Amino acid sequence: GQQLNQSPQSMFIQEGEDVSMNCTSSSIFNTWLWYKQDPGEGPVLLIALYKAGELTSNGRLTAQFGITRKDSFLNISASIPSDVGIYFCAGQLSYGGATNKLIFGTGTLLAVQP
Amino acid sequence: KAGVTQTPRYLIKTRGQQVTLSCSPISGHRSVSWYQQTPGQGLQFLFEYFSETQRNKGNFPGRFSGRQFSNSRSEMNVSTLELGDSALYLCASSLWGRITDTQYFGPGTRLTVL
Numbered sequence: 001g002q003q004l005n006q007s008p009q010s011m012f013i014q015e016g017e018d019v020s021m022n023c024t025s026s027s028i029f030n031t032w033l034w035y036k037q038d039p040g041e042g043p044v045l046l047i048a049l050y051k052a053g054e055l056t057s058n059g060r061l062t063a064q065f066g067i068t069r070k071d072s073f074l075n076i077s078a079s080i081p082s083d084v085g086i087y088f089c090a091g092q093l094s095y096g097g098a099t100n101k102l103i104f105g106t107g108t109l110l111a112v113q114p
Numbered sequence: 115k116a117g118v119t120q121t122p123r124y125l126i127k128t129r130g131q132q133v134t135l136s137c138s139p140i141s142g143h144r145s146v147s148w149y150q151q152t153p154g155q156g157l158q159f160l161f162e163y164f165s166e167t168q169r170n171k172g173n174f175p176g177r178f179s180g181r182q183f184s185n186s187r188s189e190m191n192v193s194t195l196e197l198g199d200s201a202l203y204l205c206a207s208s209l210w211g212r213i214t215d216t217q218y219f220g221p222g223t224r225l226t227v228l
Contacts, residue, residue: 001155001156001158001172001173003155003156031213031214035219040221041221041222042118042204042219042220042221042222043204043219044219045216045217045218048214048216088157092213101159101162102147102149102157102159102217103159104149104156104157104158105156106156107156
């Protein structure tokens with residue numbers, strides 16, 4: 001199946017450090033999304049980006065929709081222990097304005113040491 | 115407002131059997147999508163239902179099928195189970211299934227095929 005290239009695959013950091021991860025695709029997307037998944041749970045949406053070049057923040061999280069529409073990055077500032085989890089990017093195509101087909105990235109495992 | 119619920123949470127089946135998984139969307143949501151999550155393939159889109167009609171389909175064999183009822187609840191069925199069907203099956207609901215509608219994921223059903 002199709003997956004987006006997400007890096008890094010895993011990160012082990014100290015509490016308080018900043019984190020950066022990115023996602024690239026060979027295809028153009030109309031929407032980029034970032035999700036976090038905790039063990040035993042489904043993914044939870046963190047940030048949605050709808051326009052090329054868009055930079056959006058949600059608390060300590062900042063994400064950008066690449067100009068080429070083929071990439072996106074997510075930054076987490078001043079990490080805390082509850083940031084631990086797997087982060088997924090997802091690209092979404094649009095056919096006539098209605099589609100729910102998400103193409104997910106390979107995921108980034110984040111571990112934060114207190 | 116209650117979130118997306120999936121039943122059962124865990125399931126063990128043997129090869130050749132069939133299985134039915136259930137998803138109840140958030141109240142008022144009309145679109146339901148299904149995803150398969152495995153360590154090897156990651157999160158892969160199965161299909162999307164809206165108003166009891168399949169609107170979008172991923173690249174899975176015909177053994178994977180689904181349906182949606184008039185109350186928007188959805189079921190997916192996998193016939194003639196194979197070992198490779200072992201996965202976490204996630205359901206996501208959104209209001210209308212438009213590209214700007216947030217998809218909310220349920221906790222998933224963990225299927226193990228022996």
